[in-house]
Amino acid sequence: MTRQQVARLQGARDISPDTSDIPTPGPRDVVIRVAVCGICGTDLAFYRHGSTPKGAVLGHEFSGRVVAIGTDVTGVAVGRRVVVNPMHDGMGLGQVPGAFAQYVRLGNAELGRNLFELPDAITDEAGALIEPFAVGLHAVNNAKVTPDDRTVIYGAGTIGLCVLAALRARGVRDILVIDISDRRLEFARRMGATAIHNSSTGSAPAFVGSHFGTESLRYAQEPVGLASVVFDCAGVRPALRDAVHSLAPRGRLVIVADPHDNDLPNLRFVMLRELVVMGALAYESEFPEVIDLIASGKIDLSPIVTHRFPLSRITEAFRIQIDPEEAVKVLVLAD
Template sequence: MQLARVHGPGDVRLDEMEMPLAGAGDVVVRVAACGICGSDLSYIAQGGLGGVEPLSKPLPIGHEFAGTVVALGPGVEDIDVGMRVAVNPDHGFIGGGGPDGAMAPFIRVSGARIGETLFPLPDHVDFAQAALAEPLSVGLHALKRMKVRPQDKVAILGAGPIGLCTVAMLRHLGVTDIAIFDRVESRLERARALGATLACNVMAERMTDALARTHGSGDRFGAPYVGTDVFIDAAGAPAALTEAFGIAKYRARIAIVALYKKPVAIDLWRMMANEILMSGSIAIDRSAEFGEALAMIAAGEQDLAPLISHQFDFNDFHTALAMASDADRSAKVMLRFAEEPA
């Protein structure tokens, strides 16, 4: 079979590999759909997870996926061949430094346990929709880290796939005051369709002005602030984070979900004086959030169609990557695989 692996900066290949086998505690899943994540694009661009050390061996990618169990290893319980599943990739770091990646027709899933790594899918849930459980749970994990409440006023930096998934999960949590900021109008349109109450193009209005207008404003220790309770950074743009930090109110909360490639200067005096809570959110050990996101999908709680902009056959892998890299045209790009056994 073919497996997408990163060999160096800008060098991703579909390598011919042996079919995976299920060892003790493993299952083999026939992949039906796999999303292309911004982190996948980052791994390709940097030539590895961090871009600092050269790869000692090629890096398999792909971690947002769903499919059907086709083989069981010794010791696997409560899982049957033919079971439709979404996979939480945290165990074994699937597509993120581990030995397995889901941009392939088949994948070995280690530590196969229902409710931790494997989540059964109702028959009515499409595999591409199920694959959204991973990025949705990334957004939900950040919101849980920030202890977001329905009454909170929330601002999201960046309307890429994770920013859009965060809008959906805010609506799931009952939050109604949701602002999101980006430079790409098509992505802001998707955010509005998902339930954002303010979707602002920062090329037309500064984030500071838009938030002061919608969330209110004030002055503390001679410095202005806005009434936003929680900022979710899904952009990875230093200027946007610096602006948000500079207008954060007393005891505002800031979650960093984006991938930053370089250090960013932070005004620690302001952090101290305003008791700003800032936390990273990498969405590891989030089986509960994964299950909650999948339950939301299965219940049809929201129309998630705006999240998926394109679907490509795996044979068009490089075309799909190019589309996923085009912020003006795409949101979540899905790879689809033949559902018949090889």
Template sequence: MVDNNLTLVLHGKGDLRLEEKPVLEPAYGEVQLQMRQVGICGSDVHFWVEGEIGGYHLDSPVALGHEGSAVVSKLGPGVTTLKVGDRVAVEPATPCRMCAFCKGGRYNLCPLVKGLAMPGCDGHLTRTFVMAADFCHKVPDNVSDGEAAMAEPMAVSVQATNRGGVKMGDSILICGAGPIGLLCMLTCKARGVDSVCITDIDDRRLNFARELGADHAINVRGKTPQGIATEVEDLLGDKPNVTLECSGAPPSLTTAVYATRSGGVVVLVGMGATTKELPTAEASFRELDIRGTFRYANCFQPALKLMSSGQVNVKPLMTHQFRLEEALQAFEIAKKGEGIKILISCDKETQARD
């Protein structure tokens, strides 16, 4: 039984506090959740350090965290798809369900979507949480609470590979060997691609990518985009037909354009500067498709199935574990770039058993 609702709240740039919040009751169509494991995303850290991200500016205190697993603790009126005790992965955004985007299946583009851990919408780093039942996905028995928390970034990788049209036999370039880049690599491998080349400026992450199955890994520090493109082509035997740009760094985006095969696809996965320079003539003359990707739509179930089936093993990425009471320390570790995925255990009963 939860006797308090300890919550990690961002009050302003660099001002992160643990404090008590009210325990909310579920309304119609909602469930009350006892949060289990929550991953720290790079966007959480950026929001904390900078006070803004991707055009969102912090104008009032907000609880952070949007990569969560939980157990259903109470049902609101009208909920029939879940029961108390169900383990779930929480899809952290609620669209209006009525607009043309929602009805067309692209609910991630809903203009009225309420995204967790963004201004005005609290996130998962809390003891208890209330969420729309239809955005709580049942977790297979062989998927742990930590792995279920990884369903959110896994869904990002599923959406990105969907947007890129990644298929069996493709050659792939992934720019950035952070958590999303690594998950995109694993998802591409599960789709039967021929080979994957991954780039980064950190040898530790590149070595880790090799251990996870990257066919080629390139440290791009100090290299030109054209030079990197040539190196990628030499390693793969041809230019990749799909590039997933997962770093958000402007030079990496330029590299993606020069490196991708004519008629190929560049997917903008990483969130970096609002405005970026782009070699548009190069992209135009070679008919490259440059596609955005935003969150995910109908990707949580595929992500959970990839983990449950063993096609994607996310366990090696789960490098650090903290209790909710240690959340400030966890964020400091994340800011230093240590490890890959840092998880925070929010449930007191689970902590006591551990």
């Protein structure tokens, strides 16, 4: 067999099955038979706008098995189950072909850098969740969270729920989750949130205040909450505004989602409260810890998987994933 099935993004909201040659490895490459690949928020952004070269193969949250190895690659054996850190070469992000395919080539493969072996305790599906959980863990690591922190998560999508799982892994006891979807909030409750709140039904800062206390300020229209750390996993202006008004003096605001707007609401408030605003971009060295946490059973991300589709039904998979009331995490299974 020399041909494989892939999914190509041809334009805005236009992704469909196609075929391509099965890749072969160069001297420093490995070829991986894809098992499972998740649809990421980044994939959805490309899908909404068609903002990749025509015919791009997306997909970077995946697990699979090594089937071919270049002559210069060491420490990797054919047959080993693996996951990939795609940030080194942008695999599946528009330029380098990704894992919405049956086979994918990883360039400059190096065990422990962009390639990681999966222990038997981690299933293929759990392996495909390692990459998004690394995003959540990196955000928690950036914030230097302690078990005593009073934490809030705005946004209960995949990344927000991964932040929740990471906080619980760190022993944090007080975790509030805020969203506008009752369905997604129910997932947060099942995964251990202390309390949940639909911000379309009432003030989010007031909800935070009901758990962590409030402070009335002459320059704020309503009392502000006293959380010590807030994670913005929503990326929309109303959530950012509420996040700023949920923090105690010198509190930390961690921007995890890619903001839809390029300005932070109420910068004067940030200054007056001496808030610390930080970003959390993807991950750095979190993959080994993530693998250990999942393999040990300390973290179970399976509740966030709501749908599974074969690669041949990629069009339907994206249609479902883009609806936040329909899906949390959609997995695509290589045929």
